[in-house]
Amino acid sequence: MNIGVIGGYKCSKSVYKTAYTVGTLIAQERWTLVCGGGSGVMEAACRGAKEAGGLTVGILPTDDERSANAYVDVKIPTGFGYARNILVVRASLALIAIDGKYGTLSEIAFGCNEEKPVVGIDTWDIKGVFKVKTPQAAIEYIRKRIGV
Amino acid sequence: MNIGVIGGYKCSKSVYKTAYTVGTLIAQERWTLVCGGGSGVMEAACRGAKEAGGLTVGILPTDDERSANAYVDVKIPTGFGYARNILVVRASLALIAIDGKYGTLSEIAFGCNEEKPVVGIDTWDIKGVFKVKTPQAAIEYIRKRIGV
């Protein structure tokens, strides 16, 4: 089961830590972590997942797999630039948004538009996004919504 | 010069009227109107533009050109579903958002992400979107930003 983690290429240490924990928990649930494959929140989440023995997928904006962060197992270069964001959403059954700027907002919007569960931690305040304060609460919400 | 009009498939009579006027003004500037080619705000804007002698482009979610509203001159079927939203943004030098739901939000997000001018009339309250109250003010803002 693919769960998407969305967030920016740059983030604070605190956000990095949060994203790392989200990745860890996703791996512990034995879910596959899907993301945009970049730095920042994406790297942190992949790292957390990898170090917990999970599987990570990066849907990359470039057409070169070497642009992925070091913790991506399955690299999907697209050459679409930020248009690959829609593919991150389509490849995920639910999304966890952490921090982030306009790219993350586009993913939140697509996720809500496609009626997928979208959980937010310190991110855009958009109606339809379920706001939580901790990685644990994010995972708990997705478990309920996905029915596992 | 392509100017995008983004908004929902359904809208109130009042919003329809606003979008119609936006379309009229775009045609009067001799800009090409780009949109998603659907009903609601898209139809209203195309209709306004057509009835003022303008040119309209619809980048369609389906792969069938017959799904376009009746006021689209150039029909671009994509078969991408809502993923075509990114193409509406990429095809436009600036965007006017009117009303709208999550699909519109995704376009606002992409527009801001690609650093294009985005004007909003009664739409999502997103930082970076220049809020105006009238079609005239929207056009005026774009003229200044695009430098024409």
Next chain:
Amino acid sequence: MNIGVIGGYKCSKSVYKTAYTVGTLIAQERWTLVCGGGSGVMEAACRGAKEAGGLTVGILPTDDERSANAYVDVKIPTGFGYARNILVVRASLALIAIDGKYGTLSEIAFGCNEEKPVVGIDTWDIKGVFKVKTPQAAIEYIRKRIGV
């Protein structure tokens, strides 16, 4: 009605002349010419269409409308690189392939796959492509197949 012209960025003078005539005839049929918006065959066809008073659409690989050839009316930047080829096919009711390399072959393949009429002039010899020797024969074939 959109008719696509597909072919390479580089071509001989002879091929350029053929593509120019194809563009002219498309305009005379009052069809809209769709292409990838580049140089070579695409430029020649757009030029022929424009000089005969037609309407031309270029679905561009870049995200910058200034990359279009000088004879494109409606510029659709995509930022998808060669992946925009599929959009050229989806936006066309029928395709005329002239000369061309692998990019053209991908469009021929997509066109045949989507069961659209594909006419070829001095291009890849692919089963399903209707081979003709002149622009006039290409137009005639499309008229019959599209039923106009």
Next chain:
Amino acid sequence: MNIGVIGGYKCSKSVYKTAYTVGTLIAQERWTLVCGGGSGVMEAACRGAKEAGGLTVGILPTDDERSANAYVDVKIPTGFGYARNILVVRASLALIAIDGKYGTLSEIAFGCNEEKPVVGIDTWDIKGVFKVKTPQAAIEYIRKRIGV
């Protein structure tokens, strides 16, 4: 390292067996198998890879992961229809084409266009495709070209 296997949704028993062996060998090389995630050649290759302990990725035409064949580990729904073919090519460092119709031809064309190694077994006879008779020869060619 991602290696793509391309071919049709339907195939003969003999082709199925060939694709199965290609999948087995890819897994034995510890490469990740990328494909369109469907039936026929795609299913056979995934099955071969899975039964040899490999990792398989399916880039799906639908937006529903349940449309993948039973041997896909990482399901990437796209909702792009056959336009997802370009993503299969972009996600692969090299391609092995087996049998196949126009969809496969589009992938061969994209692969050649992007200058990736393309090996063919009983498939379209396109200049630039390296023709081999056995799965073993296909793997051998890719090993040489990729330099592993």
